[in-house]
Amino acid sequence: MNLKIAYFDCFSGASGDMILGALMDCGVSIDTFRSELSRLGLEGFRLEAERVTKAAIGAIQADVVVDGDHHCEPRTLSSIKALIDSSDLAPEIKDRAVQIFDRLGEAEAFVHRVPIEDVHFHEVGAIDSIVDIVGAVIGLSLLGIHEIRCSPMNVGGGFVKTAHGILPAPAPATLELIKGLPTYSTGMQGELLTPTGAAILSSLASGFGPIPEMTVISIGYGAGKLNLDAPNVVRLIVGEVDDCHRVGNSEPTAVIETNIDDMSPEIYGHVFEKAMNNGALDVSLTTIQMKKNRPGVQLQIICPVSAISALAGLIFTETTSIGLRWRIDNRIVANRTIDEVVTRFGVVRVKSAFWKGKVVNVAPEYEDCKKLAVLHDVPIKLVMTAASIKASELGIKGKSS
Numbered sequence: 211m212n213l214k215i216a217y218f219d220c221f222s223g224a225s226g227d228m229i230l231g232a233l234m235d236c237g238v239s240i241d242t243f244r245s246e247l248s249r250l251g252l253e254g255f256r257l258e259a260e261r262v263t264k265a266a267i268g269a270i271q272a273d274v275v276v277d278g279d280h281h282c283e284p285r286t287l288s289s290i291k292a293l294i295d296s297s298d299l300a301p302e303i304k305d306r307a308v309q310i311f312d313r314l315g316e317a318e319a320f321v322h323r324v325p326i327e328d329v330h331f332h333e334v335g336a337i338d339s340i341v342d343i344v345g346a347v348i349g350l351s352l353l354g355i356h357e358i359r360c361s362p363m364n365v366g367g368g369f370v371k372t373a374h375g376i377l378p379a380p381a382p383a384t385l386e387l388i389k390g391l392p393t394y395s396t397g398m399q400g401e402l403l404t405p406t407g408a409a410i411l412s413s414l415a416s417g418f419g420p421i422p423e424m425t426v427i428s429i430g431y432g433a434g435k436l437n438l439d440a441p442n443v444v445r446l447i448v449g450e451v452d453d454c455h456r457v458g459n460s461e462p463t464a465v466i467e468t469n470i471d472d473m474s475p476e477i478y479g480h481v482f483e484k485a486m487n488n489g490a491l492d493v494s495l496t497t498i499q500m501k502k503n504r505p506g507v508q509l510q511i512i513c514p515v516s517a518i519s520a521l522a523g524l525i526f527t528e529t530t531s532i533g534l535r536w537r538i539d540n541r542i543v544a545n546r547t548i549d550e551v552v553t554r555f556g557v558v559r560v561k562s563a564f565w566k567g568k569v570v571n572v573a574p575e576y577e578d579c580k581k582l583a584v585l586h587d588v589p590i591k592l593v594m595t596a597a598s599i600k601a602s603e604l605g606i607k608g609k610s611s
Contacts, residue, residue: 212450213356219445220363223402226342230272231432232446233349249298265441269431274338287315310413317386360415362392366402390515424449463541468534471506489517551600555582558597
């Protein structure tokens with residue numbers, strides 16, 4: 211089975227209308243968009259599109275034209291979700307659109323320091339932004355996209371006029387939405403990355419980085435409204451990859467490191483345990499030689515981006531470190547399944563790992579084997595061997611996930 215991947219190349223940022231234009235340029239007709247968006251049950255707008263040129267690159271500029279009486283009508287998060295939930299859209303479209311608006315609500319609530327139920331959307335609650343978000347989800351579904359990836363995002367600079375006044379670009383809500391994700395600025399002035407664009411990509415993309423390995427089948431360009439020296443477009447690259455040759459699950463992961471040369475070794479075990487309980491995916495120590503020829507260790511913690519703050523606090527409170535480094539890496543995880551086998555000692559879970567459709571590792575769960583070894587007072591290696599043999603006898607080769 212071939213899986214479709216959509217890669218958004220945000221060298222000039224991204225906005226909701228740019229994403230819609232790129233989807234049109236990749237093959238979703240405007241008539242199809244209009245037909246599907248009519249199921250939203252939203253009045254007071256019409257969807258238009260035209261082919262334009264941005265710094266020598268041809269692109270489609272989508273535009274949601276709103277009736278004067280409806281433009282920038284503020285809405286609450288609950289009213290937007292109610293609109294989506296009561297529509298005739300497919301359930302998966304509703305779920306993804308609501309997911310995006312939930313992220314927007316959380317970002318706005320944080321920026322304005324108010325409860326999420328008190329947030330009133332202005333730009334992102336207006337009709338054009340609702341259409342952009344729901345339309346983006348519809349377009350990706352119509353293209354048959356299985357996975358969405360994104361490049362680091364160019365955020366622009368300068369100032370932008372909003373319903374809240376003149377704000378720096380990127381806008382505060384945009385920054386909150388892309389926190390922990392790879393971004394940069396080339397110095398171009400203007401709001402290249404909008405809250406709507408940031409919400410769509412940060413909610414739907416499974417990974418951020420270079421173009422993934424795939425066979426490219428279509429390319430689309432969606433135009434923004436800015437006229438810059440560089441093309442103000444987002445590039446959508448759609449490709450296919452054989453499910454049997456998929457490289458696994460890729461996701462942005464944080465790596466936190468600190469060097470320590472003055473702490474009792476007895477403390478590290480406690481730090482390891484607390485780190486794992488606070489969201490760490492892995493914790494390790496590496497012996498190093500530090501300044502003044504002191505032997506020391508490098509403590510490294512791998513964790514989800516969302517756990518950076520908690521684990522940084524743990525390092526400062528539980529170790530003697532007074533400084534640390536952190537970065538975002540791409541992490542690839544082999545697909546895996548867990549099966550149960552019955553041995554003469556008891557039930558043991560067996561984990562199977564897959565790479566490019568083939569089983570590359572089958573391993574009994576250590577904690578299960580340890581528990582049974584203690585229960586029967588036998589060496590743990592006997593339990594592990596028994597589980598491995600039973601897995602082989604049962605032909606456990608996993609079920610590709």
